[in-house]
Amino acid sequence: xxxxxxxxxxxxxxxxxxxxxxxxxxxxxxxxxxxxxxxxxxxxxxxxxxxxxxxxxxxxxxxxxxxxxxxxxxxxxxxxxxxxxxxxxxxxxxxxxxxxxxxxxxxxxxxxx
Amino acid sequence: xxxxxxxxxxxxxxxxxxxxxxxxxxxxxxxxxxxxxxxxxxxxxxxxxxxxxxxxxxxxxxxxxxxxxxxxxxxxxxxxxxxxxxxxxxxxxxxxxxxxxxxxxxxxxxxxxxxxxxxxxxxxxxxxxxxxxxxxxxxxxxxxxxxxxxxxxxxxxxxxxxxxxxxxxxxxxxxxxxxxxxxxxxxxxxxxxxxxxxxxxxxxxxxxxxxxxxxxxxxxxxxxxxxxxxxxxxxxxxxxxxxxxxxxxxxxxxxxxxxxxxxxxxxxxxxxxxxxxxxxxxxxxxxxxxxxxxxxxxxxxxxxxxxxxxxxxxxxxxxxxxxxxxxxxxxxxxxxxxxxxxxxxxxxxxxxxxxxxxxxxxxxxxxxxxxxxxxxxxxxxxxxxxxxxxxxxxxxxxxxxxxxxxxxxxxxxxxxxxxxxxxxxxxxxxxxxxxxxxxxxxxxxxxxxxxxxxxxxxxxxxxxxxxxxxxxxxxxxxxxxxxxxxxxxxxxxxxxxxxxxxxxxxxxxxxxxxxxxxxxxxxxxxxxxxxxxxxxxxxxxxxxxxxxxxxxxxxxxxxxxxxxxxxxxxxxxxxxxxxxxxxxxxxxxxxxxxxxxxxxxxxxxxxxxxxxxxxxxxxxxxxxxxxxxxxxxxxxxxxxxxxxxxxxxxxxxxxxxxxxxxxxxxxxxxxxxxxxxxxxxxxxxxxxxxxxxxxxxxxxxxxxxxxxxxxxxxxxxxxxxxxxxxxxxxxxxxxxxxxxxxxxxxxxxxxxxxxxxxxxxxxxxxxxxxxxxxxxxxxxxxxxxxxxxxxxxxxxxxxxxxxxxxxxxxxxxxxxxxxxxxxxxxxxxxxxxxxxxxxxxxxxxxxxxxxxxxxxxxxxxxxxxxxxxxxxxxxxxxxxxxxx
Numbered sequence: 001x002x003x004x005x006x007x008x009x010x011x012x013x014x015x016x017x018x019x020x021x022x023x024x025x026x027x028x029x030x031x032x033x034x035x036x037x038x039x040x041x042x043x044x045x046x047x048x049x050x051x052x053x054x055x056x057x058x059x060x061x062x063x064x065x066x067x068x069x070x071x072x073x074x075x076x077x078x079x080x081x082x083x084x085x086x087x088x089x090x091x092x093x094x095x096x097x098x099x100x101x102x103x104x105x106x107x108x109x110x111x112x113x
Numbered sequence: 114x115x116x117x118x119x120x121x122x123x124x125x126x127x128x129x130x131x132x133x134x135x136x137x138x139x140x141x142x143x144x145x146x147x148x149x150x151x152x153x154x155x156x157x158x159x160x161x162x163x164x165x166x167x168x169x170x171x172x173x174x175x176x177x178x179x180x181x182x183x184x185x186x187x188x189x190x191x192x193x194x195x196x197x198x199x200x201x202x203x204x205x206x207x208x209x210x211x212x213x214x215x216x217x218x219x220x221x222x223x224x225x226x227x228x229x230x231x232x233x234x235x236x237x238x239x240x241x242x243x244x245x246x247x248x249x250x251x252x253x254x255x256x257x258x259x260x261x262x263x264x265x266x267x268x269x270x271x272x273x274x275x276x277x278x279x280x281x282x283x284x285x286x287x288x289x290x291x292x293x294x295x296x297x298x299x300x301x302x303x304x305x306x307x308x309x310x311x312x313x314x315x316x317x318x319x320x321x322x323x324x325x326x327x328x329x330x331x332x333x334x335x336x337x338x339x340x341x342x343x344x345x346x347x348x349x350x351x352x353x354x355x356x357x358x359x360x361x362x363x364x365x366x367x368x369x370x371x372x373x374x375x376x377x378x379x380x381x382x383x384x385x386x387x388x389x390x391x392x393x394x395x396x397x398x399x400x401x402x403x404x405x406x407x408x409x410x411x412x413x414x415x416x417x418x419x420x421x422x423x424x425x426x427x428x429x430x431x432x433x434x435x436x437x438x439x440x441x442x443x444x445x446x447x448x449x450x451x452x453x454x455x456x457x458x459x460x461x462x463x464x465x466x467x468x469x470x471x472x473x474x475x476x477x478x479x480x481x482x483x484x485x486x487x488x489x490x491x492x493x494x495x496x497x498x499x500x501x502x503x504x505x506x507x508x509x510x511x512x513x514x515x516x517x518x519x520x521x522x523x524x525x526x527x528x529x530x531x532x533x534x535x536x537x538x539x540x541x542x543x544x545x546x547x548x549x550x551x552x553x554x555x556x557x558x559x560x561x562x563x564x565x566x567x568x569x570x571x572x573x574x575x576x577x578x579x580x581x582x583x584x585x586x587x588x589x590x591x592x593x594x595x596x597x598x599x600x601x602x603x604x605x606x607x608x609x610x611x612x613x614x615x616x617x618x619x620x621x622x623x624x625x626x627x628x629x630x631x632x633x634x635x636x637x638x639x640x641x642x643x644x645x646x647x648x649x650x651x652x653x654x655x656x657x658x659x660x661x662x663x664x665x666x667x668x669x670x671x672x673x674x675x676x677x678x679x680x681x682x683x684x685x686x687x688x689x690x691x692x693x694x695x696x697x698x699x700x701x702x703x704x705x706x707x708x709x710x711x712x713x714x715x716x717x718x719x720x721x722x723x724x725x726x727x728x729x730x731x732x733x734x735x736x737x738x739x740x741x742x743x744x745x746x747x748x749x750x751x752x753x754x755x756x757x758x759x760x761x762x763x764x765x766x767x768x769x770x771x772x773x774x775x776x777x778x779x780x781x782x783x784x785x786x787x788x789x790x791x792x793x794x795x796x797x798x799x800x801x802x803x804x805x806x807x808x809x810x811x812x813x814x815x816x817x818x819x820x821x822x823x824x825x826x827x828x829x830x831x832x833x834x835x836x837x838x839x840x841x842x843x844x845x846x847x848x849x850x851x852x853x854x855x856x857x858x859x860x861x862x863x864x865x866x867x868x869x870x871x872x873x874x875x876x877x878x879x880x881x882x883x884x885x886x887x888x889x890x891x892x893x894x895x896x897x898x899x900x901x902x903x904x905x906x907x908x909x910x911x912x913x914x915x916x917x918x919x920x921x922x923x924x925x926x927x928x929x930x931x932x933x934x935x936x937x938x939x940x941x942x943x944x945x946x947x948x949x950x951x952x953x954x955x956x957x958x959x960x961x962x963x964x965x966x967x968x969x970x971x972x973x974x975x976x977x978x979x980x981x982x983x984x985x986x987x988x989x990x991x992x993x994x995x996x997x
Contacts, residue, residue: 027138028145045169046142054178058185073145076138 012044012052014095017080017088020062024079026069027053053078061087131182139175143168197510201517208518215490219483220526222885223572226479227530229878231557231565232538233472236545237465238564239555240458246381246554248321249413254420255456256288256410256427257449266449268456270410272313273398274434274445278410279314281430284423288412289316290395293384294694297652297851299365300352304851306650307348307388309366313395317343319413322382325349326356327375334374334392341392342371345379348388366391368654383411385553403434403441404699404772411453424450457550464871465549467947471623471878474616476568478885480576481613483519485606485889487580489896494584502585511585519577520570527569531562541874548867579609606896607929610889614933614974615940617882621966622941624879626948627872629962630955635865640794640803641691641725643857645682645827647835648690649843651850652820661815668811668818671846672718675823680831680838685720686811686821689713691796692860693822698772700807701782702757712753712805713796714773716817719810722791724826732764732789735810745813747785753805754790763787770807777816785809798864800953824857871951883970887977894926895981902988909990918986926978934967941966 019025019033030053031046056062061084067077080088143164150160165171209216244250256278258267272290279288289312296309317329325346334341344359353359356376364371371391379387398405414423427448435442451459498511506514535557546552658664668686675684689695697713719735721727730751739746747768754763767784774782785807793803811818823843827835836854843852898905905918945957955962 026141028142031142031146032149046146046167047169047171047174050139050142050174050178051181054181054185058181058188069145071148073141074137075141075145076134 011095012048013056014088014091015042016049016052016056017061017084017091020078020080020084021088024065024067024077026067026075026077028075030078056084060084127186128183131186132179135175135179135182139168139171139178143171198517201514202521204514205518205521209521212490215486216522218888219486219522219576220529222479222482222888223523223526223569223576224529224533225881226476226885227527227565227568227572228533228538229530229881230472230476230568231530231534231561232541233465233469234564234568235534235538235542235557235561236549236555237469238561239546240549240551241462241465243551243554245454245457245551247383250454251452252286252414252416253319253453254285254412254414254423255449255451255453256412257451257456258406258444259431259447259449260444261446265446267406267444268409269406270408271398271403271405271441271444272395272408273402273405273441274431275314275408275410276395276397277434278427278430278448281433282412282423282426284415284418284426285412286415287315287318288410289314289319290408290410291316291384292393292408293387295650295853296366297654298389299849299851300362304849306851306853308386310384310387310390311393312390313393313408316390316411319411320381320383323378325376325378327360327373329375329377330390330392332392332395335394340366340369340371341374342366343375343377343390344373345382345388346376347379349373349376364389365654367652368656380553385551399438400440401772401775403438403445404443406444412450420450420452424448461549461867463947463950464867467623467951468871468874468878470947471620471875474620475878475882475885476572477575478613478616478882478889480572481609481616482885482889482892483522483576484579485609485613485892487519487577488583488606488609489892491580491584491587495587498584508585512581515581515584516574516577519581520573523569523573523576526572527565530569531565534565541870544866545870545874548870606889606893607925610886610893610929611933611936613882613886613889614930614970615937617879617886618934618937618966618970619941619944620875620882621879621970622937622963623945623948624872624876625962625966626945626952626955626957626959627868627875629959630952631865631868631872633954634799634868637795637799639691639799639861640792641727643691643725643861645829645832645835646725646857647825647827647839647854648693648857648860649823649825649839649852649854650693650820651823651843651852654819658819661818664818665812665815667846668718668821671823671843672720674846675825675839675842678838678842680827680835682826682828683720683724684823684825685718685724686818686823687718687721688716688811688817688821690822690824690857691725691794692798692857692864695796696773697804698770700753700757700805701769701771703767703784708757710753710756710805711772712749712770712807714770715806715808716811716814716821717808718812721808721824724824725794726826727794728792730790730792731762732787734789734791735808739810740812741815745783745785746788746810748789748791748808749787750791750793750803750806750808752793752803753807754787756805763790768807770809773817774814777814798861800865800868868951883973886970887973890926890930890974890977891981893929894922894978897925898922898981898985902985905985906988906990909988915986919982922982922985923975923978926982927975930971930974930978934971937970938963938967 015034016030019030025033027046027050031049034042034044034049053062053064057064057078060081062078063081064076064078066074069075143161146164146167147157147160150163151157155163168174245253247253255268256270256275258270258274259265260267270290275288275290279285282288291310291312293308293310295306298305298307298309312330313332313335315332317331322329326349327343330341330343342364344356346356349356349359353362353373359373359376362373364373366389377390379385382390412423414420424447427450431445431447434445494515498515501511501514502508538557542555542557546555549555653664653667658667672684672686675681695713697711700708700710700712702708715721717735719737719739722729722734729748732748734748735746749757749763749768757763757768758766764787766787768787769782769784771782791806791808794806795801795803809817811821823839825835825839827838831838836856840852840854843850901922905922908918908921909915941963942958949957
């Protein structure tokens with residue numbers, strides 16, 4: 001059985017914003033960051049990552065600029081906008097409350113009266 | 114590969130650029146992944162496959178991403194544009210506040226011109242452009258009689274002919290006929306005069322009006338014994354409370370009971386302003402019946418059939434009728450199949466388009482005016498604009514910003530214009546809508562408002578483009594140095610003012626021609642005197658009047674009674690009076706049984722000629738000795754006498770009226786002895802011509818007297834109350850009658866009303882254009898003077914006389930006005946042909962009118978130029994030079 005988890009809807013955006021909160025990055029950099037930090041435990045196709053980036057660019061959460069990589073390649077670097085920062089914070093709180101609620105319900109055990 | 118793309122990046126369009134960037138981003142991603150996998154020891158081929166696999170569907174992703182990128186770009190551009198336009202608008206308003214004079218003048222000028230244009234468009238739109246309010250109106254046609262000549266068509270048809278057309282057509286899905294008139298209707302105990310339409314055939318299937326209750330009239334209703342009627346919604350609501358409540362109620366029409374079976378939404382019904390519809394019996398007929406041309410016929414084309422096919426089919430039917438029934442071949446040389454919209458408004462289309470053209474010219478003058486003001490102000494703007502150019506604004510941006518200023522002014526002007534049209538536009542719209550066919554469709558609504566919005570933008574651009582380009586150009590060239598702005602000897606904006614002069618003159622000439630024609634027409638001799646005459650149409654519906662004997666008795670008593678009234682000078686009755694309906698029929702002469710002219714047939718009482726003051730030219734009028742038992746006598750008018758007996762004495766000649774009298778005498782009209790000749794009368798008012806007329810005495814044709822018009826001439830002193838007196842006298846004679854009195858002079862004036870209104874509107878446009886032109890001339894000269902202050906001052910200081918200076922300045926203005934006048938005369942000469950159909954007795958190139966209009970315009974224009982010129986010539990040179 002595959003031990004990798006499919007990404008929940010909407011979580012990819014949150015993870016990408018989180019990744020960008022460490023500083024600007026290009027798409028490939030973000031992909032490897034996600035792989036490393038989930039120890040390969042999350043699956044998403046690279047194309048989904050780009051879709052998330054462009055979607056959030058359209059919503060003004062991230063902005064992009066052409067830059068040069070360490071190996072002098074041209075790449076599109078994404079960074080958080082102010083709105084992106086605020087959005088990330090709000091989403092993180094929501095996520096934490098949501099996760100806590102769900103896990104507290106899931107940890108209930110039947111009691112014998 | 115990347116470099117290759119980069120080289121071409123700038124040359125590719127923005128779309129291609131976006132696509133290339135996306136391509137690069139994704140390709141870089143794959144390449145980076147491959148590099149890393151290879152670094153970890155994977156083979157290049159395998160690494161490539163792995164990278165692709167991890168990416169997912171590369172092409173699909175690219176397509177999706179590209180479309181989202183493009184959408185974002187478009188949004189961004191719009192946002193950016195709105196931003197900068199917003200900035201321009203704010204700037205524009207700041208400028209308006211800074212120089213409110215310019216703004217107020219511009220806005221007023223545009224507001225006035227736009228409101229006039231909006232009002233005219235409302236009329237044109239309602240009458241000419243809006244589709245008719247029936248389902249699939251493009252399939253509706255009017256069927257017309259065609260005479261011997263191909264252009265001799267007549268909007269009325271005979272029932273007998275139409276009956277055969279209907280039987281022979283395969284191209285019409287439905288066809289019906291109708292006849293309209295004022296009728297008396299009894300509801301409960303009350304009687305009313307209403308507009309009623311009698312219909313035959315499938316009239317309601319042709320027009321398919323929206324039913325509010327009940328059912329439409331059908332062909333069968335006309336043949337049924339129980340008579341039924343369909344009411345207009347407002348009529349039903351007024352008399353019965355609601356459409357549903359009207360169903361099943363009974364009205365008395367022409368003395369007979371009619372049950373209400375349906376109520377239609379009158380806005381979707383034909384004809385407009387009809388209160389009710391009844392069905393009549395449709396019967397075939399031959400011979401003379403074919404020549405009884407009283408009905409209007411309409412048809413609905415079958416799906417996919419065009420007008421030409423229907424026409425050629427019906428033409429064949431008509432020629433069949435002519436072949437089999439030569440007796441009835443009059444006006445049966447074909448069938449005119451005319452699209453209904455065209456048939457309804459053809460009379461007024463020219464007039465409306467002409468007025469529309471004139472008002473657009475007024476709008477052009479207004480725009481030229483604004484542009485002129487802008488040009489005059491150009492010098493003041495140059496410095497500011499140069500600065501902006503120096504700061505790196507592109508010239509296009511500068512032009513756009515200047516245009517936005519004009520658009521902002523136009524927007525306010527447009528709003529003002531729309532408000533004016535909405536509030537006071539009714540002063541023109543109200544009376545015009547009453548005069549025009551389809552007038553009930555005239556309304557200022559969103560459709561018109563959208564037109565006005567478009568117009569406003571157009572006007573703003575038109576007014577702004579010249580100043581914007583000029584300012585940006587001069588600012589560009591001089592780089593901020595005002596002194597080098599080219600002023601030149603030619604007046605800036607002179608061309609614009611010349612255009613204004615030309616347009617104003619063309620409109621003035623048009624208005625002048627109409628005025629001349631109106632004067633000529635209104636000075637014509639009607640042949641009778643309508644002033645102080647009151648008319649009442651009375652129908653004797655009761656069965657007892659059928660034979661006519663009692664009807665004659667009724668009229669005699671009524672006339673005796675009326676003549677007893679203190680206010681009445683004389684009274685008479687007539688079947689057809691001037692300004693009303695008129696029946697014209699064939700006549701026969703002993704030497705010519707079928708002459709090529711007919712005559713209208715008036716049944717009158719003795720006092721008719723005295724009451725209307727129609728002169729008896731020869732012989733005598735009817736008198737009490739003429740009666741049912743004596744010889745049949747007749748009077749003819751001069752036109753009939755001239756045609757029937759040219760050069761010989763008509764008195765004692767014989768004439769017959771087969772169309773009108775054959776039915777009274779078992780098919781053989783009797784000879785009538787001519788006892789007198791009376792003067793011609795213009796039946797349809799000043800614009801109509803004199804036609805042959807035959808008069809007979811009502812006592813000798815009692816069966817013609819059930820429906821008559823009572824005409825009463827009042828004494829000078831009693832005219833104010835005459836209508837009331839007559840109304841009361843008639844009501845007293847028969848309380849069941851609905852009495853509707855009207856003044857004959859009003860009716861004559863109403864017939865001229867369309868012409869009067871057209872003339873006033875065009876004259877109004879002309880005066881507006883003239884005033885705008887004066888403003889333009891004034892501005893032009895004032896500006897020129899201000900620019901040439903130094904030159905004028907030097908000349909004055911060197912001893913030039915002030916009259917010489919005046920001549921110098923006025924000369925410039927005179928040249929502009931002269932050129933404009935010449936162009937205007939030429940334009941008017943070319944265009945007044947459009948007026949031809951409106952001009953009676955005045956040629957479209959009437960030199961007197963052309964000269965008078967030009968003289969008026971030049972005089973007023975030079976006066977406008979004189980004011981600033983005099984001021985300049987009088988200035989103190991030393992002060993002026995110090996001021997520089």
